[in-house]
Amino acid sequence: MSHVSNAPRTALITGASGGIGSVYADRLARRGYDLVLVARQEAPLRAVADRVAAASGRNVTIVVADLGDASDLHRVEALLRDAPRIGMLVNNAGFGGVTSLAKSDVDRMEAMIAVNVTALTRLTYAAAPAFLARGGGTIVNIASIAALAPELLNGVYGATKAYVLAFTQSLQHELGNQGLRIQAVLPGATATAFWGTAGLGDSSDLPSAIVMTAENLVDAALAGLDSGEVVTIPPLQDGTEWTRYEAQRVAMAPHLGHAQPAPRYSLPRPEAA
Ligand SMILES: NC(=O)C1=CN([C@@H]2O[C@H](COP(=O)(O)OP(=O)(O)OC[C@H]3O[C@@H](n4cnc5c(N)ncnc54)[C@H](OP(=O)(O)O)[C@@H]3O)[C@@H](O)[C@H]2O)C=CC1
Numbered sequence: 001m002s003h004v005s006n007a008p009r010t011a012l013i014t015g016a017s018g019g020i021g022s023v024y025a026d027r028l029a030r031r032g033y034d035l036v037l038v039a040r041q042e043a044p045l046r047a048v049a050d051r052v053a054a055a056s057g058r059n060v061t062i063v064v065a066d067l068g069d070a071s072d073l074h075r076v077e078a079l080l081r082d083a084p085r086i087g088m089l090v091n092n093a094g095f096g097g098v099t100s101l102a103k104s105d106v107d108r109m110e111a112m113i114a115v116n117v118t119a120l121t122r123l124t125y126a127a128a129p130a131f132l133a134r135g136g137g138t139i140v141n142i143a144s145i146a147a148l149a150p151e152l153l154n155g156v157y158g159a160t161k162a163y164v165l166a167f168t169q170s171l172q173h174e175l176g177n178q179g180l181r182i183q184a185v186l187p188g189a190t191a192t193a194f195w196g197t198a199g200l201g202d203s204s205d206l207p208s209a210i211v212m213t214a215e216n217l218v219d220a221a222l223a224g225l226d227s228g229e230v231v232t233i234p235p236l237q238d239g240t241e242w243t244r245y246e247a248q249r250v251a252m253a254p255h256l257g258h259a260q261p262a263p264r265y266s267l268p269r270p271e272a273a
């Protein structure tokens with residue numbers, strides 16, 4: 001099973017001017033999708049579009065938009081709502097940081113939340129009802145292993161990606177049985193411009209044993225999508241580690257509501273009747 005069969009065959013990919021998004025463009029075009037590619041920088045975006053269109057013969061259009069800007073974001077939302085052939089959304093645009101709270105600029109943190117969280121949320125809210133009305137579709141949200149390990153990089157970055165993971169799991173809960181395919185992808189360190197933007201120089205400054213190519217990352221993510229995974233963690237070698245972690249979370253959920261504080265807080269217990 002590689003696609004939702006009756007879904008429209010155009011994919012909109014954010015952050016497609018380079019890195020992971022540009023590999024998604026290549027791979028989805030090879031799978032027969034026409035593409036709408038979104039990013040701020042027109043020249044690299046057009047270069048990706050031209051290269052992918054020439055290699056695949058697919059129809060590839062670009063939308064130059066800053067997803068941190070409300071009016072640009074609303075333009076992309078309108079496209080998802082109104083273009084009847086769009087049936088797949090890859091929410092990939094994002095950026096990170098490596099600094100501690102004390103060394104971070106709060107305006108930069110707010111900008112990170114705007115792209116990594118607000119834009120992803122608004123695009124999903126535009127896409128999901130439209131895809132349902134079109135008979136099905138796919139939403140892929142690019143999170144990070146920092147969603148599970150917020151100690152790794154900048155704290156706001158990890159928190160934005162934890163949001164992406166939780167939001168995606170809620171989408172699966174609400175819409176996964178209504179014809180939408182939902183996936184969160186959690187890359188580990190991947191060789192892209194991410195690291196320069198984050199302030200760490202280059203991915204070649206990281207231990208090579210933990211850095212994946214963007215090509216391998218996307219190919220594994222698409223294999224996970226094909227196999228029906230809701231959460232795909234390409235670098236995690238033993239997938240049962242995630243399965244056990246998630247099973248524990250689900251098992252704990254029924255115990256999270258109670259009228260009385262737990263005995264460990266030593267509050268007086270109501271007298272037995
Ligand atoms: N590389 C890594 O190690 C990891 C990456 N990720 C995640 O993967 C995703 C892709 O990152 P990656 O490919 O690695 O990094 P890149 O920096 O190579 O790509 C980021 C993409 O997002 C776009 N983008 C950034 N800000 C905006 C904006 N305001 N509006 C529109 N587009 C924007 C950039 O285009 P432009 O500048 O033209 O706008 C670019 O196309 C991100 O969400 C990132 O958090 C997760 C884990 C690890």
Ligand SMILES: N[C@@H](C=O)C(=O)O
Nearest residue numbers: 144145146187188189
């Ligand atoms: N997942 C990567 C960035 O988001 C990393 O932690 O290396």
